[in-house]
Amino acid sequence: MARRHAPADEMRSDIDAMxxxxxxxxxxxxxxxxxxxxxxxxxxAEGQLHSINEFEHLKKAIDLLTLQMFEARRAASAxxxxxxxx
Numbered sequence: 001m002a003r004r005h006a007p008a009d010e011m012r013s014d015i016d017a018m019x020x021x022x023x024x025x026x027x028x029x030x031x032x033x034x035x036x037x038x039x040x041x042x043x044x045a046e047g048q049l050h051s052i053n054e055f056e057h058l059k060k061a062i063d064l065l066t067l068q069m070f071e072a073r074r075a076a077s078a079x080x081x082x083x084x085x086x
Contacts, residue, residue, distance in 0.1 A: 008052050015049045 005011070022045060026038035
């Protein structure tokens with residue numbers, strides 16, 4: 001059985017919580033290694049957040065493109081051109 005991803009809002013919330021913990025880790029760091037680790041973790045979490053946002057934009061773009069394709073096909077049929085190729 002395939003595992004499904006959590007909804008985007010839930011993933012954003014989880015990543016925000018992780019970022020809060022990473023910030024606390026950096027503040028409480030005793031040495032440069034821990035601070036460096038916190039910076040890496042922050043970069044990874046922020047990258048994941050960016051990926052989620054970009055994926056949401058891509059989904060919207062695909063939806064809009066699909067809608068325009070159906071409208072163009074319907075307009076071509078109404079104009080008597082029959083069904084366009086594709």
